[in-house]
Amino acid sequence: MCLPALCTGVMKIASNETIPKVMGVAEGVNNAVALSNKQDLVLVVKMDPEERIDDERGSSFSRTLKEASGSGCEIVSQSSGFQQDCVPLFETGSDTTQEVIKLQSPNIAIDEHGNQGTFTLIYNQGFEVEVAGYKWFAFFPFLESNGTVTSYCDKARPGWVHDVMARQWSCFYGQRIDPPANKIPLVIAHHSSKRVPRQLFKNNPNIVNAINRIQTKWKARQYPEYHLFSSLFYSCSPVIVVAFTRRPPQSAPVTQDVKRLAGSLPETWDWRDVNGINFVSPVRDQENCGSCYAFASMAMLESRLRIITNNTEQPILSPQQVVSCSHYSQGCEGGFPYLIAGKYAQDFGMLEEAYCPYKGVDAPCQVQPHARYFVSDYQYVGGFYGACNEALMRLDLVNNGPVVVGFQVYDDFRYYSGGVYIHTGLHDSFNPFETTNHVVLVVGYGHDASSGLDFWTVKNSWGEEWGEDGYFRIRRGNDECAIESIAVAATPIPQLS
Template identity: 30%
Template sequence: MLAKLFLIAHLLQYTFSQQTLSGKSLVNHVNTIQTLWKAEYFEISEEEMKFKVMDSKFAFPEEQISSEPYNSLPGSLSRAPTSFDARDYWPNCKSIKMIRDQAYCGSCWAFGAAEVISDRICIQSNGTDQPIISPEDILTCCTNSHGCQGGFVLESMKFWKSKGVVTVGDFQGDGCIPYSYGSCSDCHTAQTTPKCKNECQVKYTKNEYKEDKYYGSSAYRLSTSNAVRTIQSEILRNGPVEATYQVYEDFYYYKSGVYEYISGRHMGGHAVKIIGWGVEENVNYWLIANSWGTGFGENGFFKMRRGNNECGIENYVVAGMNSSDYLIIDEILLFYYCLE
């Protein structure tokens, strides 16, 4: 009930006129009334928009709100750098730079998890282990979620801890379980959830399914108390995190700049990977990797306003650890990044 009330209140703050603008009129409106970000029009139907997101309830899962409380890391940072980009801080971890494509399946929750897990395994192994984790293994075999309809992001982290996750190579890739769907530039229908396979594809001979598994040691939700600093501290110490938020029509047309909701209908919930933050034109932002391919936004990445819980982005953030020990970061590099 709490999650439903939160969503209703979130939606009611926007006027009827904001929600009824659409298509080219919406893009023109966005570009006319503000300069914080730029929109670019392309042909996409409302139905196709909804294929790329999940049910809103998964962005605010009521039954998860009080579970797995976040325990502050030892030596939490008293200050954070003005800007931070995980791609630069851990340059040897190729997964941080990758942009994937979920196609017309609401599998963002599984993609965000697979990306965060890939990054953290690399970071916590100091770059010696760099698997690209399979989102489809999570999407199809995490029984506490709903496949292409959406899923709870904390459940995806719990799945990593309890069941383990295997490798991938994206669509038709060389890993254990590649993603079943390619880019959907020519698709016009929603894709259905594939079946849980529990075995690697035939051409993958490195490991059997069970031997290919990577396991996490913890899964947790970050506290919403002092959310910005908590998220920053977690990313600095352990790597990217997964976050959920509500998606509106104007977001699909995002091309560059710092996104904030301007106008358009509510489309659903979404999950993404936050890799850093910064300031642009005196506006604080989160630096985020989307899973809609490199054609979206800034080569697949985007910036979202930070500090005001834009579209709920700071409300439900999760992560997990590959090792039982917290990452020992390079204190000299951290000092450099924390200088303002």
């Protein structure tokens, strides 16, 4: 099994208060946690305006682990109450205190007092540690220069720490202790880190004909209704292009216990039809915004709320709240469901669509106080990043509800109209897009007799006109397009009656 570790060894933490000040958490334009996209750290407490944090890094999983492994890492914490941007706190030279946390394989965190908790990577973007009633979250810094992106996975830019109730907040930064002598930064060489221009999608009959000619597992068709639409309609984000030019970890091996449990599951499952009852919310359209991660995250919470309440609660939650207000993501430029369906929903709660309607643009965060839906827990399927596999996904899916997944979108997928999708290897000369990451919702699984393939049933966010009424099926059991690598699950809390 792959080890998703920030570092294996010792982590050191510093703060000017052992216990952060108690602060109320209310979200709005001026009092929400904010991520600085303009300034970042190469070395801890040294600012460099040329660095920024977003979804453009592309270090591979194995390289991330190699760079992050060592004798330990240091986390420095500056108490700040509830801060929008943690970076300025570490420019003032204020006093700090320090704490040591030891991280062990596969996902164990132990603090100086012997308290044991957990940690996980968040793709190659950052990490989260939970120990002794506190959660520590930060992004990794990276440097882009002359079209090359260098990721520093042995450091953490200023991030946020809070108690598990999200009432006491502070800021911290981190650095691994005693780095190896042969340190090699994670470099994506000769690859532009600039945002991809918003090209117009053009239907290409040649690739459609070629897809249908070389295989019979699925059908392709042109989508004249989307001709000359921005290419953003067909991808989650133009920013994540670099992040997925290198593959995420392969799905983890299946243990005998998991294999036995999965063997008792039904041969087929679909949350749209459980004894004639539908627990899945309607298909929506993300439009010209890279907000797939927000739509898939909200769709999972919506479905799981329906399941938990036996359909007595059927909210439609607000992706626009995520796009406009979340600083754990980058609005229409992309994000990760672990940080949205999980961390953001737990820390701040989700509004219903009526209170923050979807606009499909990076609009200002302007929301009024209303009841919100929170989550009690969240995790990568398998417990941490790198522990996911097909059997664990089916177990979580059947027992708890739909799961959010990321996968690689290739040119041919955009023309999917039905059947069980397998990447053909064909490329579209009309639309020379790079491989991008897309986030969707798995709602079921089954076996297709005509093709002989096992499949996942997946809810997309490109409208009901695309695919099989807004859904698609994709080959199951061999990590097709990395769809079985980084599934995310969360448990929403229903409203009181």
